[in-house]
Amino acid sequence: MAPSDTYALDTTWWMVLKDLGIVAADVLRRAGLSEDLPRLPSVRLLPDEYHRFWNGMEAESGDALLPLRVCEAIRSEAFSPALFAALCSPNFITAVRRIAQYKRLIAPMRLEVSEGHDGMTLELLWTCASRPPDSLVLMELLFFVSLARMGTREAVRPVAVTTTALPSPIAPYEAFLGTSLKRGGRYQLVFDAADATRPFLTSNARMWETFEPHLRQQLAELDGAVTTSQRVRAALLEGIPSGRVSIEAIAGKLAMSKRTLQRRIESEGASYQQLLAETREALAHHYLRKTALPLAEIAFLLGFDEPNSFFRAFRAWTGGTPEEARHAR
Structure with missing residues (x-):
């Protein structure tokens, strides 16, 4: 199966589940996935399995604020390829562009980045036939706001956030974002120009140069090592x-x-x-x-x-x- 058909399940998920008090085995059973996934060195999921994994998390948590809880649980010291690559970047726009290069390998989605005089727009495009869970989309949107704040150590606020379905309750999400959520036909985030180019205090060019080749290889490999x-x-x-x-x-x-x-x-x-x-x-x-x-x-x-x-x-x-x-x- 080609890399474009399956997606790497980041090992950071097991740490996030632990921090949220959710039993990984219960999530996997509910999702109809193998219980041995946390012990495998590399895991790749089909789009439907990826969505079922998230739905299993949501069902086990019983928390309407799960997307918010997940973003709060993701910390800069957690080893996530996407997060590590982004935080080594010199600024927010570079971080986003790096994620856009390989996001399609670790999730059934594509990230389009457009930059203008007024700021930067991020659009999340799902590449699979099945509709993604609304709460999963919301978590991905929140992630980029968390990323900006982790890298800059500033209370970065997006100018606008658009999604196809508004969460309920909506107030905690808008309080986190510092702006209102709008309903529309796209999944979009807009940041002003100052925040797009804001320097990352976590920038580490030497570490990125050392780590990038290995990261690319890891993300491109299929799970063929474990029989x-x-x-x-x-x-x-x-x-x-x-x-x-x-x-x-x-x-x-x-x-x-x-x-x-x-x-x-x-x-x-x-x-x-x-x-x-x-x-x-x-x-x-x-x-x-x-x-x-x-x-x-x-x-x-x-x-x-x-x-x-x-x-x-x-x-x-x-x-x-x-x-x-x-x-x-």
């Missing part, structure tokens, strides 16, 4: 001690059907039973070498109904017995 087999092994490490080792249980945890999971594993030259056996064997060696647990308890932790089943499986794996492996350590 389905690796995700299954990680899910089994959590599920085996609790006895949740069926393919149906693991498929559910990874938010895919049993048939899809089997097809993806087989395309990687493996089988579910093979992955289960390999994971059990690795856990068995860990328990035997690193703990003094009785063999019967190890058998239980590996999901076997009784010790003899564990002994037979271990001999099939290694050609020896658990006792021999423990003494050989």
Whole structure:
């Protein structure tokens, strides 16, 4: 799948959820997404999944002011590619233009920036067929105001803010913006010329030059490094001690059907039973070498109904017995 079809889910979201007191696993379950996403080094979502993730956040928070809360929770010390790139900029207009260069890689939207004598206009254009959640659009609009304030350490206020649907209640949002929200046919922010060129106190040209090549590579890469087999092994490490080792249980945890999971594993030259056996064997060696647990308890932790089943499986794996492996350590 091409980069234009999927979008990187910024790892900053997990910190924001934590700060807001929202359980990430509950959001992912509600959105129908895999529970292991926070543990993956890179996550890319389809537009519909991106919107479902936000809707899951909103439902779990139960807060009509969620867009405002998210912008308040995003801090300059949080490592976000978009935020880091912007805050290294010499001024607000440069920050916005940098975000516009790769925003389409991390969200199903495009940012158009126009600059004139009177100021700067930002327009958010959604690039997917489905309509984005109104509150998600509002959060994106608020983000650029927060960005200006973080970089300049000044109470920057937009001249005008337009969106297609006004929030309720509206007063807290207008108090945050310092201006009124207008309803229209576009998603737009307008800043005066002085604020557009206002210097960023966070400017760091040397850091940007060092970091930019790596940032571009990260944003352009698809999530091809983590295979389905690796995700299954990680899910089994959590599920085996609790006895949740069926393919149906693991498929559910990874938010895919049993048939899809089997097809993806087989395309990687493996089988579910093979992955289960390999994971059990690795856990068995860990328990035997690193703990003094009785063999019967190890058998239980590996999901076997009784010790003899564990002994037979271990001999099939290694050609020896658990006792021999423990003494050989």
